[in-house]
Amino acid sequence: MINRHPETDLLVEYVSGSLSSAPCIAVTTHLQYCTQCSDSVESLGEIGGELLTTAEAVPVSDELFDRIIEDLDSPVDQNLAKEPSRQSSNPISTQLPEFVQRLLPEGDLDWRSLFPSLKVAPISVGEDKYELALHRIDAGGKAPEHDHLGREITVVLTGSFSDEDGVYQPGDFLVRQPGDTHRPFAARNQECICLSVLEAPIKLTGIKRILNPFLSFTPS
Amino acid sequence: MKHKPKLGQIRAMETENWNECIERVGKSQDKAAFRSLFTHFSPYLKAFLIKSGGVTPENAEELVQETMIKVWRKATSYSASQASASTWIYTIARNTRIDWLRKQNRQNPDLLNAEDLYDDRENPTPLSSLSQIRTKKLISEQLSELPLEQAEVLRLMYFQGQSGQQVADALALPLGTVKSRIRLAMNKMKLALAPMGDLGALGGGV
Numbered sequence: 001m002i003n004r005h006p007e008t009d010l011l012v013e014y015v016s017g018s019l020s021s022a023p024c025i026a027v028t029t030h031l032q033y034c035t036q037c038s039d040s041v042e043s044l045g046e047i048g049g050e051l052l053t054t055a056e057a058v059p060v061s062d063e064l065f066d067r068i069i070e071d072l073d074s075p076v077d078q079n080l081a082k083e084p085s086r087q088s089s090n091p092i093s094t095q096l097p098e099f100v101q102r103l104l105p106e107g108d109l110d111w112r113s114l115f116p117s118l119k120v121a122p123i124s125v126g127e128d129k130y131e132l133a134l135h136r137i138d139a140g141g142k143a144p145e146h147d148h149l150g151r152e153i154t155v156v157l158t159g160s161f162s163d164e165d166g167v168y169q170p171g172d173f174l175v176r177q178p179g180d181t182h183r184p185f186a187a188r189n190q191e192c193i194c195l196s197v198l199e200a201p202i203k204l205t206g207i208k209r210i211l212n213p214f215l216s217f218t219p220s
Numbered sequence: 221m222k223h224k225p226k227l228g229q230i231r232a233m234e235t236e237n238w239n240e241c242i243e244r245v246g247k248s249q250d251k252a253a254f255r256s257l258f259t260h261f262s263p264y265l266k267a268f269l270i271k272s273g274g275v276t277p278e279n280a281e282e283l284v285q286e287t288m289i290k291v292w293r294k295a296t297s298y299s300a301s302q303a304s305a306s307t308w309i310y311t312i313a314r315n316t317r318i319d320w321l322r323k324q325n326r327q328n329p330d331l332l333n334a335e336d337l338y339d340d341r342e343n344p345t346p347l348s349s350l351s352q353i354r355t356k357k358l359i360s361e362q363l364s365e366l367p368l369e370q371a372e373v374l375r376l377m378y379f380q381g382q383s384g385q386q387v388a389d390a391l392a393l394p395l396g397t398v399k400s401r402i403r404l405a406m407n408k409m410k411l412a413l414a415p416m417g418d419l420g421a422l423g424g425g426v
């Protein structure tokens with residue numbers, strides 16, 4: 001059962017289009033699991049439609065319709081015709097929602113070991129504010145205690161993990177703020193795969209030095 | 221003390237009419253229906269797009285054009301049981317704006333477009349058209365009854381594509397106040413929202 005959901009204002013930001021790519025993907029991923037939030041998003045979309053048609057209209061130029069009709073008769077441009085993105089052949093992908101599968105690169109994911117039981121594979125989405133990645137904790141594996149220098153969003157995809165605050169199941173949507181400290185560990189019987197959105201390097205509190213193992217680059 | 225008791229009903233009837241127009245465009249490339257849609261929606265689309273940061277009046281018409289072309293091309297996949305016309309068109313306009321802004325910011329637009337980010341195909345539980353109209357009616361009435369300060373926050377977010385933080389900056393309010401106005405608005409509108417956000421960790425106003 002899903003216990004952690006995006007906050008209302010984050011859903012409004014999602015529907016109204018102010019989230020950048022990686023956080024947007026995190027919310028869409030949560031929606032793959034959560035009918036409740038999907039319903040909310042649908043209602044929030046209705047608000048968008050309603051606000052659109054109750055605003056004060058601005059007249060358009062007379063020839064705009066003709067320009068559009070002209071365009072309709074021209075061949076479909078590539079952007080619209082292109083098949084929606086990529087399909088991964090990676091064995092891991094069959095366990096993931098189709099939406100996430102389509103984000104994965106063709107061929108192998110670039111898994112990097114951060115710690116003996118924790119691996120990360122960055123996913124390129126063409127933005128520089130956040131990094132999107134998959135995290136994978138081996139069954140029973142533990143990550144070192146760390147806090148966050150930037151906001152971190154985690155969506156559990158398969159398996160489960162726990163920290164001091166609770167147990168998180170597939171679909172759970174977690175937001176960590178700078179200063180939050182936690183020490184996640186996976187359930188003993190199954191590896192855990194999460195989608196993560198990271199804003200800035202993470203500090204390992206136990207080791208007292210800054211590493212940026214969770215990131216493959218430093219956001220500007 | 222309501223002075224517009226029938227607003228919701230009127231909107232619901234209009235909605236059905238526009239839904240039908242899109243379906244006609246989808247089924248038979250009906251240009252008359254498309255012209256009706258254009259005449260009704262494009263001034264609203266222009267008003268919407270012109271408010272986006274960095275969009276000039278000329279750009280706004282280009283974006284209206286782009287949006288209406290997508291309406292034409294995507295109409296075959298439109299289903300009134302999944303979204304009302306205005307919501308569907310709003311979503312297309314929002315995506316057009318996102319892609320345009322990303323192009324301006326030189327983010328890599330080839331990698332993923334807004335449709336990929338939102339997983340357009342996602343629509344697990346189509347509403348029956350009755351509940352659809354009920355939703356529409358409730359939302360139009362309730363929006364018109366929101367306290368001004370709550371409506372203002374929603375308008376800034378939807379129209380200008382601003383984040384909660386940007387709205388807070390624009391109105392010189394603490395972020396927590398903006399968040400609580402959003403929450404109050406949603407409670408007032410009785411939207412089926414998830415019971416609790418993540419840990420309330422973002423609830424700065426509490």
